[in-house]
Amino acid sequence: MYQLIRKLLFTMDAENVHHFAMNSFKLLCSTGTSRKITAGRFAAKSLPTHLLGLDFKNPVGLAAGFDKNALYLKELEVLGFGFVEVGTVTPKPQSGNDKPRLFRLSQDKALINRMGFNNDGVKAVAERLRKWQEQQPAGKQRSLVIGGNIGKNKVTPNEEAWKDYELCFRELFDCVDYFVVNVSSPNTPGLRALQEKDSLHKILSHLQTINTQLAQHTADKQTKPLLLKIAPDLTPSQIDDVIDLALEIRLDGLVVSNTTISREGLKTPATKLEAIGAGGVSGKPLTHRSTEIVAYIAAKTNGRVPIIASGGIFTGADAKEKLQAGASLVQVWTGFIYEGPSIVKNICKAL
Numbered sequence: 001m002y003q004l005i006r007k008l009l010f011t012m013d014a015e016n017v018h019h020f021a022m023n024s025f026k027l028l029c030s031t032g033t034s035r036k037i038t039a040g041r042f043a044a045k046s047l048p049t050h051l052l053g054l055d056f057k058n059p060v061g062l063a064a065g066f067d068k069n070a071l072y073l074k075e076l077e078v079l080g081f082g083f084v085e086v087g088t089v090t091p092k093p094q095s096g097n098d099k100p101r102l103f104r105l106s107q108d109k110a111l112i113n114r115m116g117f118n119n120d121g122v123k124a125v126a127e128r129l130r131k132w133q134e135q136q137p138a139g140k141q142r143s144l145v146i147g148g149n150i151g152k153n154k155v156t157p158n159e160e161a162w163k164d165y166e167l168c169f170r171e172l173f174d175c176v177d178y179f180v181v182n183v184s185s186p187n188t189p190g191l192r193a194l195q196e197k198d199s200l201h202k203i204l205s206h207l208q209t210i211n212t213q214l215a216q217h218t219a220d221k222q223t224k225p226l227l228l229k230i231a232p233d234l235t236p237s238q239i240d241d242v243i244d245l246a247l248e249i250r251l252d253g254l255v256v257s258n259t260t261i262s263r264e265g266l267k268t269p270a271t272k273l274e275a276i277g278a279g280g281v282s283g284k285p286l287t288h289r290s291t292e293i294v295a296y297i298a299a300k301t302n303g304r305v306p307i308i309a310s311g312g313i314f315t316g317a318d319a320k321e322k323l324q325a326g327a328s329l330v331q332v333w334t335g336f337i338y339e340g341p342s343i344v345k346n347i348c349k350a351l
Contacts, residue, residue, distance in 0.1 A: 002339075002340030002341065002342070003340075005340070006338070006340065009021060010104060010106065013100065014100075014102040014103060014104055014111070015099065015100065015101065015102040018102070022067075022071070022072050022075065025072075025075050025341075026072060026074075026075050029074065029075050029078055035074075035078060038078050039078045042078060042079050042080050042341055042342060042344070042345050043080060043345065044057075044058055044060070044080035044082075044344045044345045044347075044348040044349075045058070045345075045348040045349055045351075046058065047059060047082075047348055047351060049082070049328065049329065051253075051306055051328045051329060052178055052225035052227075052252055052253060052306060053222070053225065054145050054177055054178065054225070055141070055145075056082040056083055056145055056329065057082050057143050057144075058080070058082035058344070058348050059082055059319075059323070059328065059329045059330060059351070060080075060081060060082050060319065060329075060330055060331075060332065060343075060344045060347050060348060061081055061082055061083035061084060061085060061145075061147075061308070061329060061330070061331045061332075062076055062081050062083070062084045062085065062331060062332060062333065062336065063085055063310045063331035063332065063333040064085040064086065064087045064088055064147070064149035064180065064182065064229075065087075065088065065113075065115070065149075065333060066333055066336070067084060067086055068086065068087055068088065068089070068118065068119045068120075069086070069119055069120045069124070069125055069128065070086045070125050070128040070129050070132065071128070073086075073132050073144065073146070074132075076144070077143065077144045079341050079344055080344035080345055080348070081144065081344055082144075082145065082329075082344075083144065083145035083146070083147060083177075083329070084144060084145075084146060084147070085146075085147035085148070085149050085180060085331065086125060086129070086146065086147070086148060086149065086176070087119065087125070087148055087149030087150060087151070087180075087182070088117050088119065088149045088150065088151040088182045088185065089119050089121070089122045089125050089148065089149065089150055089151065089168055089172070090117050090119055090121065090122065090150075090151050090152060090153045090164065090168065091121065091122050091152075091153055091156075091164050091167040091168060091171075092121050092153050093119065093120050093121035093124065094116075094117060094118060094119065094121075094153055094154060095118055096115050096116035096117060096118025096119075097114050097115060097116035097118075097187060101113060101114045101115050101116070101279070102115065103276045103279070105266065105267075105268045105272075105281070105283070107266075107267040107268050108266050108267050108268055108283065108284055108285055109283050109284040109314065109334070109338050110266070110268075110281055110282060110283030110284055110285050110286075110334060111281070111282050111283055111334050111337065112276055112279040112280065112281055112282075113187070113259065113279050113280055113282070114186075114187045114277075114278055114279035114280070115187060116154065116187045116188060117151050117153075117154065117185065117187070117188055122150075122167065122168045122171045122172060123171060125172070125175075126171045126172055126175050129146065129172070129175035129176065130174075130175055133175070145177045145178070146175070146176045146177050147176060147177065147178045147179070147180055148168070148172040148175065148176035148178070148179050148180070149179075149180045149182050149229070150164075150165055150168035150169060150172070150179060150180070150181060150182065151164070151165075151168075151182045151183075151185065151188070151191070152164035152165065152188070152191070154188055154189070158190055158191075158193055158194060158199065161183075161194055161199075161203065162202055162203045162206050165181060165203050165206075165207060166206060166207065166210055169207055169210055169211070170210065170214070173214050173224060174218075176224070177224070177225075178224055178225035178226070178227065178252070179207075179224055179225065179226050179227065180227045180228070180229050180255050181203065181204065181207065181226070181227070181228050181229065182229050182258070183195050183199075183200065183203070183228070183229075184229050184230050184231035184257070184258040185258060185259070185280065186231070186258075186259060186260075186261045186278075186279070186280045187278075187279065187280060192231060195230065195231065195234065195238065195242075196241075197241040197242075197244075197245060200228070200241075200242070200245055201245055201248075201249070204226070204228065204245065204249055204251065205249050207226055208223075208226060208249055208250070211223040211224060211226060225252035225253065226251060226252050227251065227252055227253040227254060227255055227308065228242065228246065228251055228253075228254055228255070229254070229255035229256075229257070229258055229310075230242055230254060230255070230256055230257055230258065230293075231257060231258045231259075231260070232256075232257040232258065232259075232260045232262075232286060232289045232290055232293060232311065233260055233261055233262060234293075236296075239293065239296065239297065240300070242254070243297060243300055243301055243305065246301075246305050247301065247304065247305065251305065252306065253305060253306035253307060253308060254297060254305055254306075254307055254308070255307075255308045255310055255331070256290055256293050256294050256297065256307055256308070256309055256310065256311070256327070257286070257289070257290045257293055257310060257311050258280065258310075259279075259280025259281055259282045259286070260280060260281050260282075260285070260286055260289065261278075261280060261281075262281065262285075263281070265285060266281075266285060282311070282312075282333060282334040283312060283334035283335070283338070284312050284314065284334075285312070286311035286312040287311065287312025287313075287318060287321075288312070289311070290309060290310065290311030290312060290322070291309070291311075291312075291321055291322055291325050294307055294309050294322055294325040294326050294327050295325040295326055297326065298325060298326020298327075299326070303326060306328050307326055307327045307328060307329075308327065308328070308329045308330070308331060309322035309323075309325070309327035309329070309330045309331070310330070310331040310332075310333070312334075312335070313330050313331070313332050313335050313347075314332075314334075314335035314338060314339050314343075315335075315339070315346070315347065315350065316346060316347045316348075316349065316350020316351055317350065318335070319347045319350070319351060320350065320351060323351075330347075332344075332347075
């Protein structure tokens with residue numbers, strides 16, 4: 001059924017149809033009865049996973065960039081996701097890059113995006129997350145784990161980027177279960193330069209200090225898990241630097257990986273790629289590379305650094321490959337677009 005619906009959806013602008021589809025699904029789930037029926041239709045097998053000091057109902061999550069502004073958490077929970085990563089969130093609202101900025105490469109089962117961290121700003125996102133928390137059943141543990149993916153505003157110079165990450169971290173501290181620092185998007189000019197070891201050390205060590213300070217004011221005195229999302233385009237020596245840094249400052253984990261700027265091996269005609277222009281590729285072309293990096297990091301650290309795998313996960317077999325390579329959790333995004341709302345159910349059934 002979804003394959004037929006997808007054909008219709010793929011005739012529309014990629015970014016506009018994203019909002020249309022999710023708002024339509026929100027309407028479908030707007031009553032208690034319809035929500036219950038829909039949740040039953042997409043219910044995923046229970047696969048409890050404990051990681052980062054958190055309990056996940058299953059290891060399949062939704063990567064950052066899909067629900068940037070925490071608008072669809074109820075609906076994504078209905079679809080069975082074990083966790084959802086909101087963002088990338090920046091201190092100030094920003095509109096992102098000029099449209100069009102999201103493109104399908106159907107021949108490759110891929111997307112190209114150059115969104116540019118478009119979001120409503122951290123205060124608006126934090127307020128939505130607090131309201132969502134207030135609506136959860138009293139005395140009952142939430143079944144959906146929430147991650148906060150944080151970044152810097154486009155106008156913030158790199159030497160002051162640490163301030164943006166701190167602002168987002170402080171604002172979201174009581175709203176999310178874990179944090180992911182995003183310095184690996186190719187769509188904010190100069191951002192990837194922050195992946196260099198010295199720049200990363202300044203940002204991450206500072207956040208760890210803030211993390212410890214804020215934890216002292218909580219009932220359980222617990223810090224929030226802090227992870228770093230890395231690009232698939234890093235060289236082996238750069239990956240080694242990330243590993244060294246992760247161990248040195250006791251990062252809680254890595255998200256592997258973001259989109260790639262590479263166009264190698266794509267089936268889409270070069271003329272179409274040239275017409276689209278810049279942006280990060282996600283989807284099937286990333287499958288092998290992201291698995292390769294997961295396996296490298298897992299072997300190099302003897303599993304001491306937990307890994308959330310992202311990149312080219314469409315099926316249960318794809319997820320299994322990532323988990324066998326050394327990941328503990330997986331995230332989908334482009335696979336969700338191509339495979340449809342049953343993707344979590346289908347992956348969990350195969351695991």
